[in-house]
Amino acid sequence: MNVTTVFINALAGVCLVFALIKDPAKTKQALKMAVISFFRIFPTVLAIIIIIGLLSGFVPESQISKIVGENAGFRGVLTVALLGAVLHIPSLISFPLAASLLEKGASITSVAVFITTLTMIGMVTLPLEIRILGKKLALLRNGLSFVIAIIIGLIMGAIL
Template sequence: MFTIILYCIALGSLVLSYSKNKEKTQVALKKSWKSFENILPQFLFILLIIGFILAIIDAKTISLLLGQESGFKGMVIAAIVGSITLIPGFIAFPLAASLLSAGAGYGQIAMFVTTLMMVGIVTLPLEIKFFGKNIAMKRNLFAFIYAVISSLIIGAIM
């Protein structure tokens, strides 16, 4: 139901925008379609990878590696994988939901998503180039510390 409400709001906003300025709305729609075309191949590729991974790795294995019973080992695995992978947020959250439904623990998924979004091992060289080594290293370190603390809290609450 909530999704339908969001679609209605989006459609209403589009109609309002079109009534205010047809040219700007058409330009915006063309730009958004171009963005969609650019994102679509990446999105489909990652969905295929997720599908293959979930088809190959059964729920028992996911639960063993990332389930609540995996404890510290599961947190470490989630932190390492999250820190070194480069996945956009619109892919990470459906992946996290799939992993949860396959038996992963909340703390482990919180660790994975938080490190995925905030810690950038792959992007570190670029970050060092723009911000300098000191700031880039501190930012990643503090992001990792935040990921650990928030994941432990979520794991304890859930």
């Protein structure tokens, strides 16, 4: 158990107590939602964790750092940016995946770019976004998000 784990659980505990005092009925509803979403996300969590294991067992570090490492250059950054934009995995699960890649020699830039495009850009949900918000807003948002994801990643790589 590290400090972060304790902090997160304590935060959830404190919020839970406050919620219970304020409105027990609503809190019960929230807990029900929590249980449902826990079981809903669990299969994907397990799958990603297996993939992380396979990654560390079968993909040599030299390979990972060649594709997304410091020396992969701009092409490496572009690759992860596109990957993040196309993939549709819950961002919650992207963090352990990103951490394992970082451990195996990926650069901070590519990991930051990956997280940002993964969360901000949704190729799968783009048609829905166009229908609800209009073509102009949806395309501008997704397009500019791609650009700022790369800028954020480059700055993070430079200062961390």
